[in-house]
Amino acid sequence: MHIPLRTPTHPADSTEFAMAFTSTPRGARLARLFVAHCLNAWGHPYxxxxxxxxxxxxxxxxxxxxxxxxxxGRDFHVRLAAEADGGRLRLEVSDTRVERRPVVAVLAEPDAESxxxxLLVTALADDxxxxxxRGGPGKTVWATLSTHRTSAE
Incomplete structure (x- = not known):
C-alpha cells in the first residue's frame, strides 16, 4: 500500500497522519507515541x-x-485517519512481509509466548x-474505533 508520508505542520491541522518507522522496538514505541500525540491534538485527551x-x-x-x-532494511508504516464527521478512527499498520498474515487464535495456549x-485488538476495536x-509487497493490518463509544461499553 502506498501511504503518502506527510506530517502536517501541526497534527490538529489535519484528519490524517501517516509516517514510516524503523522496524525496531524503538520504532514501534515512537509510532505509539506519535499516534497518542496526534489523537490528543485532534481532541482526544491522553x-x-x-x-x-x-x-x-x-x-x-x-x-x-x-x-x-x-x-x-524496510520500515513499517502507520496511518491514522478520522472520518469526515470525526465519528470513527481508522488505524493502519503496513509492513513488507507477505507470507506472515495474522490470525486470531480462538484460545491462546496458556504457555504460548505470543x-x-x-485477542486484545479484537476485544478493543470495533473491527x-x-x-x-497497496503499491507493493506486504500487508496492512487495520483497526477501526468509534469515537462515540464510552468506556462502559
Missing part, C-alpha cells in the same frame, strides 16, 4: 478512552509489525482485518 484504547491497539499492531513483519495481542498492501 487520559481519555479513545486515546488510551487506540494507543493500546497501535502498540499491539506495531509490535507485531516489528516482530512478525520485519524485513531487514498470540494474545490480536479489524488484514488487506494486501
Amino acid at each position: 487520559d481519555g478512552h479513545v486515546n488510551e484504547t487506540l494507543t493500546l491497539i497501535t502498540a499491539e499492531l506495531c509490535a507485531n509489525a516489528v516482530r512478525h513483519g520485519r524485513v531487514p 498470540g494474545r495481542g490480536l 479489524w482485518g488484514v488487506t494486501d498492501r
Whole structure:
C-alpha cells in the first residue's frame, strides 16, 4: 500500500497522519507515541478512552509489525485517519512481509509466548482485518474505533 508520508505542520491541522518507522522496538514505541500525540491534538485527551484504547491497539499492531513483519532494511508504516464527521478512527499498520498474515487464535495456549495481542485488538476495536498492501509487497493490518463509544461499553 502506498501511504503518502506527510506530517502536517501541526497534527490538529489535519484528519490524517501517516509516517514510516524503523522496524525496531524503538520504532514501534515512537509510532505509539506519535499516534497518542496526534489523537490528543485532534481532541482526544491522553487520559481519555479513545486515546488510551487506540494507543493500546497501535502498540499491539506495531509490535507485531516489528516482530512478525520485519524485513531487514524496510520500515513499517502507520496511518491514522478520522472520518469526515470525526465519528470513527481508522488505524493502519503496513509492513513488507507477505507470507506472515495474522490470525486470531480462538484460545491462546496458556504457555504460548505470543498470540494474545490480536485477542486484545479484537476485544478493543470495533473491527479489524488484514488487506494486501497497496503499491507493493506486504500487508496492512487495520483497526477501526468509534469515537462515540464510552468506556462502559
